[in-house]
Structure formats: C-alpha cells, structure tokens
Amino acid sequence: MKISTMKELLEADIVCCEDLLNEHVYSACGSDMMSDVLAFVKDQAVLLTGLVNSQVIRTAEMMDMICIVLVRSKLPTPEMIELAKESGIAILTTKKRMYDACGILYTNGLVGNKLRA
Amino acid sequence: MSEQVVFTFDVDGDDFTSAGHASMQVKKNLRQLGIDPDIIRRVSIAMYEGEINMVIHARGGVATVSVSEEYIEIILKDEGPGISDIEQAMQEGFSTAPDNIRTLGFGAGMGLPNMKRYTDYMNIESQVGVGTTITMRVNLE
Ligand SMILES: Nc1ncnc2c1ncn2[C@@H]1O[C@H](COP(=O)(O)OP(=O)(O)O)[C@@H](O)[C@H]1O
Ligand SMILES: [Mg+2]
Numbered sequence: 001m002k003i004s005t006m007k008e009l010l011e012a013d014i015v016c017c018e019d020l021l022n023e024h025v026y027s028a029c030g031s032d033m034m035s036d037v038l039a040f041v042k043d044q045a046v047l048l049t050g051l052v053n054s055q056v057i058r059t060a061e062m063m064d065m066i067c068i069v070l071v072r073s074k075l076p077t078p079e080m081i082e083l084a085k086e087s088g089i090a091i092l093t094t095k096k097r098m099y100d101a102c103g104i105l106y107t108n109g110l111v112g113n114k115l116r117a
Numbered sequence: 118m119s120e121q122v123v124f125t126f127d128v129d130g131d132d133f134t135s136a137g138h139a140s141m142q143v144k145k146n147l148r149q150l151g152i153d154p155d156i157i158r159r160v161s162i163a164m165y166e167g168e169i170n171m172v173i174h175a176r177g178g179v180a181t182v183s184v185s186e187e188y189i190e191i192i193l194k195d196e197g198p199g200i201s202d203i204e205q206a207m208q209e210g211f212s213t214a215p216d217n218i219r220t221l222g223f224g225a226g227m228g229l230p231n232m233k234r235y236t237d238y239m240n241i242e243s244q245v246g247v248g249t250t251i252t253m254r255v256n257l258e
Contacts, residue, residue: 032222033219033222033223033225033227034222034223035166035222035223035224035225035226035227035228035231036225036227038162038165038166038227038231039227039230039231039234041158041159041162041235049222051221051222053133053134053221053222054134054135054137055133055136055137055169055221055222055223056222058137058140058141058165059165059222061141061144062137062140062144062158062161062162062165063158063162064154064158079134087141
C-alpha cells in the first residue's frame with residue numbers, strides 16, 4: 001500500500017516528509033507501548049500510535065520504519081517533527097481512533113506481519 | 118576494517134525527551150562504516166533500550182560502543198541504584214518503572230528481555246547502591 005493511499009483511507013493530514021507519499025509499505029503495527037514495538041522486528045514499515053513524544057520517532061527510527069500515524073487527532077511536537085525530518089519518517093495525523101485506523105488499513109490489505117506476495 | 122573503532126557517549130539522566138540520542142548517533146556511525154542493516158538494527162534497538170533504562174532507572178551514565186572485526190560491543194555503565202535480583206529483572210513484564218514512565222510508552226518490563234533477544238551475548242554486573250554495567254555483543258559474522 002502506498003503511503004498516499006493510507007492518507008486517503010484514514011482521511012489524514014501529512015505533517016512532514018511528503019516526498020515519501022509514493023513509497024510502498026507492506027505491514028504495520030499499532031501500539032502505545034514502545035518496548036512492545038521494539039520487541040518484534042518483522043519489517044513493519046508503519047507505526048500507528050496515540051502516544052506523542054520524541055521516543056515515538058526514535059522507536060520508529062530504530063526499527064527502520066518510514067511512517068508514523070498519530071491517531072485520535074494527536075499532533076506531533078515541534079521536536080518530533082524535527083527528528084522525523086532528520087530520519088526521513090513521514091508523520092500522518094488522523095481523527096480516527098486506534099482500533100478504527102488499524103481496521104481500515106487491515107481490511108484494505110495492509111497486514112500486521114510480513115507477508116510479501 | 119582492521120582497527121577497532123570506539124564511540125563514547127554521556128547519557129543525560131535528567132531528560133527523558135533526549136533519551137535515545139546516543140543510540141541514534143551510533144546508528145548513523147554504523148551506517149557510515151557500512152555495517153549490515155540487520156546488524157545495525159539489532160545493535161541500535163538493544164542500545165536504545167539500555168539507554169532508556171539508564172535514564173529512567175539510573176540517572177544516566179556512559180555508553181561505549183566498539184566495533185572490532187568479530188563483533189560490535191556495547192557497554193552501558195551507570196552509578197544508579199543497581200539491580201538487586203537480576204534474574205527477576207530479566208523476566209518479561211517485570212518492571213519497577215513509575216506510572217508516569219508508562220504513559221510515555223516505556224516501563225512494560227520488556228527492555229532487558231529485548232536487549233537479550235537482539236544480542237548474541239549479554240552480561241549484567243550490578244551492585245545495589247553502586248551501579249550497573251551491562252555488556253552486550255552482536256557478532257559480525
Ligand atoms: N540500569 C539500571 N539500573 C537500575 N535498575 C535497572 C536498570 N535497568 C533495569 N533495571 C531494573 O530492571 C527492571 C526491568 O527492566 P526492563 O526490562 O528494561 O523493564 P522496564 O524498563 O520497562 O521497567 C526495571 O524496572 C528496573 O527495576
Ligand atoms: Mg526498560
């Protein structure tokens with residue numbers, strides 16, 4: 001799925017790294033606990049979270065992810081945007097809640113673990 | 118690469134926001150050295166969890182990363198409260214982190230197990246009231 005498609009499906013705004021909109025992502029994970037995200041390397045490219053602090057960006061960076069979706073209308077801090085630009089990570093913001101956002105992406109083909117056809 | 122490369126960082130214990138700075142820098146440095154991306158990911162995740170621990174449990178410390186031909190070694194040294202029962206601390210889900218840390222996304226008791234999971238060697242030396250030194254290695258072969 002392209003990041004631009006995620007943006008449409010989630011009716012999201014993109015905060016930074018618009019140049020990544022045409023990138024394809026193949027799997028995602030959703031969590032507010034960063035250690036859980038860090039626990040399982042499965043090549044997820046997208047992190048959906050309701051958590052807003054710099055560690056969200058660092059966690060994504062450590063996992064080589066390229067997109068973070070902030071759910072429930074959360075806005076990134078200036079510091080997060082700065083870090084995300086530095087790391088080349090697109091930040092999307094959506095009004096949708098975690099459960100709905102994950103469900104929408106999942107039913108449209110973005111799965112939870114690595115399943116490359 | 119015949120010479121050993123060493124990076125050292127002071128990890129600030131007062132600032133949760135900047136925790137992880139050293140790990141990010143190490144990730145950059147390892148990329149410049151042309152290390153395999155999977156190895157870089159394992160090293161940086163393990164170091165990041167260790168760095169977060171130094172900040173939330175031990176008021177900061179010093180991180181040293183060295184790259185030799187055989188492995189990348191991370192040494193995290195702090196003068197925090199120490200760990201009284203290492204076996205218990207290593208269990209998934211065990212945590213003494215305060216609730217405010219959990220609202221920040223950490224404190225699930227997965228840090229030390231993650232560090233073990235991603236490294237080929239891990240040793241914890243700790244003395245209550247003196248401090249903790251954690252040594253981790255990821256093999257380059
Ligand atoms: N550097 C450290 N100094 C003192 N105690 C530590 C240190 N690192 C870990 N611990 C102890 O080990 C426990 C488990 O660590 P960890 O698995 O990373 O979980 P968490 O950080 O989520 O609590 C911590 O809650 C803490 O009691
Ligand atoms: Mg921890």
